[in-house]
Amino acid sequence: MERNYKKVVAEAERVMLVDKAAADANAGDIQAATAAKAGEEARLKTLRDACKRAAFDGIRERLISDEAQKIEDDKKIKAAADKNKAEREFKTASEAGSNCAIPTSGDVKTRPVCKEGLCCGAAQRLLRDGTKLTVETCQLLDAKTYDYYPPIAAGATSAPAAEKWRFQCIAGAQKLVAAATAALAASYMMA
Numbered sequence: 001m002e003r004n005y006k007k008v009v010a011e012a013e014r015v016m017l018v019d020k021a022a023a024d025a026n027a028g029d030i031q032a033a034t035a036a037k038a039g040e041e042a043r044l045k046t047l048r049d050a051c052k053r054a055a056f057d058g059i060r061e062r063l064i065s066d067e068a069q070k071i072e073d074d075k076k077i078k079a080a081a082d083k084n085k086a087e088r089e090f091k092t093a094s095e096a097g098s099n100c101a102i103p104t105s106g107d108v109k110t111r112p113v114c115k116e117g118l119c120c121g122a123a124q125r126l127l128r129d130g131t132k133l134t135v136e137t138c139q140l141l142d143a144k145t146y147d148y149y150p151p152i153a154a155g156a157t158s159a160p161a162a163e164k165w166r167f168q169c170i171a172g173a174q175k176l177v178a179a180a181t182a183a184l185a186a187s188y189m190m191a
Contacts, residue, residue, distance in 0.1 A: 076157040084159040087149040094118075094138060101136035114138035119169035123148060136170070143167050 091097040094113060100120035102111050114120050118138045123146030125133045135148060146167040150160045 073157060077155060080157055080159045081152055084149060084152040087159065087162070088151065090137065096138055096140060098138045099136065100138045117141060121146075121167050121169040123165040123167045125163070125165045135165070139167055139169075141169065143169075 090099040094115045096115075096118055098112070098114070100112050100114055102109060111120060115138070117140065119141050120136060121139055121143070123135045123137060125148070127133065135146065137146065139146065144167055146165045147162040148165045149162050152159050
C-alpha cells in the first residue's frame with residue numbers, strides 16, 4: 001500500500017510539474033494577450049476620440065454655416081416683405097392706384113373722388129370656393145386689368161408675382177359723388 005501511495009504521490013508531483021510548466025506557458029500567453037488587448041483598447045480609445053472630434057468639428061461647422069444661412073435668409077425675407085408691402089400699398093389720395101372704396105369707419109360715408117381722367121372701379125377675382133375678392137381703386141378710364149399683389153407668405157424669401165385681375169369702372173360712381181355733393185350744397189343753401 002505504501003508503494004501505491006508513493007506511486008500516486010510521484011504521479012501527482014509529475015502532473016503538478018507538467019501543469020506548472022503548462023501554467024507558466026499559459027501565463028506568458030495570457031500576458032501577451034492582455035498586452036495586445038490593452039493596445040487594442042488604447043487604439044480604440046484613440047479612434048473614438050478622433051471620431052468624436054471630427055463629429056464635433058462637423059457639427060460646429062454646420063452650425064456656423066446654418067447661422068450664416070439664417071442671417072442671409074432673414075435679409076432676403078425682410079427685403080421681400082418690404083417690396084411686397086410697397087407694392088400692396090395704395091397710392092396717395094385720388095391718383096391712379098389709390099383706394100376709392102367707401103370708408104367703413106368714421107362719419108364720412110362717401111366714396112373718395114378720383115382725379116380727372118380716372119374712374120373709381122372694382123378689380124375682382126373669384127376664388128375656387130366661390131369667394132369674391134374685390135379691390136376698389138382709381139384707374140384710367142380705359143383700364144381693363146388691375147395688377148393685384150398678393151400678400152407674402154410668412155418666411156418667404158421672394159414676393160409672389162402680381163396677378164392680373166379684371167377691372168371695371170363702377171358705373172356712375174363719379175356722377176353719384178358729384179350729385180351727392182350738389183345735393184348737400186343745395187340743402188345747405190336752402191337752410
